Amino acid sequence: MSVAEDLETPLVLRSDADGIACLTLNRPKAYNALSLGLMAALQAELDAIASDRAVKVVILEGTGKGFCAGHDLREMRARTDAAFHEQVFAACSKLMMSITELPQPVIAKVHGIATAAGCQIVATADLAVAADDTRFGTPGVNIGLFCSTPMVAVSRAIPRKQVMEMLLTGEMIDADTALRHGLINRAVPEAELDAAVSEMAGKIASKSPLVLKTGKAAFYRQLEMPLAEAYAYTSKVMVENMQARDAAEGIDAFIEKRSPKWTGE
Template identity: 65%
Template sequence: MLEENEPLLLRDDAEGIVRLTLNRPQARNALSRELMSALQAELERIGEDAGARVVVLAAAGPAFCAGHDLREIRENTGRDFYEALFAQCSALMQSIVRLPQPVIAEVGGIATAAGCQLVASCDLAVAAEGARFATPGVNIGLFCSTPMVALSRNVGRKQAMEMLLLGELMDAATALRFGLVNRVVPADRLGREVASMAGTIAAKSPLTLKIGKEAFYRQLEQPLDEAYAYASRVMTENMLARDAAEGIEAFLEKRPPVWSGA
């Protein structure tokens, strides 16, 4: 059981990798307003942290995240509360997308509703073989409309509608086939797989990662010709950076690059 004075969110930093752990295992890491506030605040700190290269989002206990805290919702009714709740959650998901550093979801258990949205909002996701995913709001008379935004930007339309309309649990292999996760590994390899992926990313130029992540999401929303024009401008600016010159020199000289972050 979680002690009353134990934080809802844990942070651990090592070699440029920031590991954030949702720490409400007794509530299946449901996104209470307090937990969302803690995660939002930590993401803002990470965004300003020059030493942070990549973020891993994990969870304590057998569940990754069961979505919104239904007990909290039942105890707080009315339009004002609902509007504030969903605005807060939407802002949190966008903060993950807009964070300069890449974010990897380490999914060891169930991820449903807003928990599935959380996975979809991360840049990469690795799941244990026993992980399960669902957007089951339709089963309780509440269509998963906000999870739909992130979900529909990760998987195909037919696959997204299948999840949203049926509300059924989906196994990790199907999530991989749908494109919701990048890799599926045995549970005992999950941490090592994510650490390896994070380490590979952390070794890259932080400036390049920031430029690339921002450009990726911006071009997705643009028509093809505008996307190419925008990406060409981004490439030009990237080429003028010191890290690009260092990377090219290091490649030609057959040595590891030394990144300056500029």
């Protein structure tokens, strides 16, 4: 798909219901390749959602035959200067960091293929559910472009030997393998994908938004800490969490055997 075609239609579609925002990559003819335009549109949506108290969960999905085929190679070859390439990879890195730093949990809803930066999105998302015929890969080595930036997320999601095999051979893996490696949470028949993701998102959306925000931020921060430091940090997080209205409400509701009423405070 050309840049001109990109400008004729929304590159990211958004729909909201019951505290769940669904963001859909919308370049189906290009397997939702991450053009600069698409990344900018997705970044804008994530930035808006970050401060939207009505949104408790985000679902990322793609239109057409595949989730995301990675970067737009036609766009990358149309501009060969290093400055443009720096712009592309900086935009992509910012996008991945935004997914991780977003207060709301992000679920990748994957079908067809998720390759290179598309696989990176799956690995970056907090959770991922895929149709059981989905294929995943970091095939850059096949075209002379090692998947160095996708490697950052994928190597943090699956074991070292498995990710090195993906990176060095460029071969695709199926959904069952991705599940065994820990790249995705579930693999379901494609006909059940919508229901499986909706069920997962609904369960998460029923929780306190304050607790979701607190827990997600603490999870990623403590991962990079030494063990003793991680315990000291998370102990402080627990103390702060205990002072929240939602913690008091949740504990009281548990003791009183009733459903909690969250305020997000």
